Amino acid sequence: MAEDKKEKNKEAVRSFQAVKGMHDVLPADEPYWEKIESVVRALAKDYGFARIEPPVLEFAELYNKTSGDTSDVVQKEMYTLKTKGGDMLALRPEYTPGIARAYLEHGMSRLPQPQRLLAMGRIFRHERPQLGRARQFTQIDLETLGGVSDALYDAEIIEVMSDLLAGLKIKNPTLKLNSIGCRVCRPLYKKQLQAYYRAHEKDLCDDCRVRIDANPLRLLDCKEPGCEKLKEHAPSILDKLCINCSNHFKEVLEYLDEVKIPYELDSRLVRGLDYYSRTVFEFYADGPEAQIGAIAAGGRYDYLMETIGGHITPAVGGASGVERLIAVMRAKETAPNGAASTTPGSKRVFLAHAGELSKKRCFSLLRELRAKGIAVTESLAKDSLGNQLKVADKEGIGIALILGQKEIYEDTVIVRDLTSGIQEAVPVDRLADDLKRRLAAK
């Protein structure tokens, strides 16, 4: 019988495992989330990014049209579902198209331009989980939409991302920068690149032979020794930019110099989404944590609105992965202060009863103290006073209150300083003020 029950429990636990790549955010992670949220909120306020939160589900077609029919994110990694009404929907694999859609749908082009928007929420990609890579994850997304295609805004997005990392004490990140040109210069460059690689096709790896036609820009990203060698003499996009793109990129660099943000030019940097034009960037953590992958990335996408029925609308954006930021913070031990609980133990008091008869009065006293703004916890379900105080000690609480029959008759409460071990009886009507004074001193 007992055996059967055990088996049943096992069975139940097994069937309710978390879905692959979907992770619980546990109380122990909370300080990191709180820290990130507060830094993001402060930056949004300082730079004037307003919060927008588009839905998690959109028509799948929105992403096909924008992120791209050739991108892995859409082709291989998007969660799609068919509704009972027959609509094809997708769990958002990124923020940008949804925000662009909202911008058009709500006529935000009639508001002062550009619109600076901020979103923070869950993103879904069906890929093989790894460290810093899950199927559900969280992005902080910044978008500057509308106005003119001014390099100032490219630099600003990069600047905010840089501030975000600095605010989280992620020091010396590497910023990689590139420009992938526009409709005018990119096709020309692609042709030159293809021509160059066709001439050396026999020295390429199998993947790269496919890439020549499928995604020539990716040829520059291959790590096979043979292909690596060919890269050295491959034409660089930075030499092939048209005059407008070249000037735009130069200005981005000048703005970054102006605010002293260091960067590395990387003419091999190509982004996996179809809609990018001109500036693209990626931030990597310093040291071994670079393996976690880009911790923030983005670029300009002046043509995106046009593909979903709007006019050409200059826009630039960037996103950062919250779980990756946390992974880096953990690895670098830049842990935020404070324990798992919202209020650290030193700022809380603990109420213990001395004997069953005072439990009920304790329950109402908790309420009275909380109403006066005092954070108070308890372990009233335990019967012995010793065990209750043991809990207080484990939670790192500095002040314990003890209430027994004697105190109820006298209308007092024992206030015990758990650090010094000194205690005194305080009249109930003076209790809240007394505690506030003690807590302020902690």
Next chain:
RNA sequence: GUGCCUAUAGCUUAAUGGUAGAGCCUCGGAUUGUGGCUCCGAUGAUACGGGUUCGAUUCCCGUUAGGCACCCCA
């Protein structure tokens, strides 16, 4: 999506083709109104399914999950 590696209690781990051992944590106790230290006790594990075997946690296969390298990406 491809390849490789891993899987023992909530955590860290030991061991073995013959009944799985510890530390930490949790819970309880050491004159029932006083915590931290100490002592005692309790709970709790071979991820799941199949095969080989008299016998498998150990060997083999599959599944699941995690990690790594690709692909790609935040």
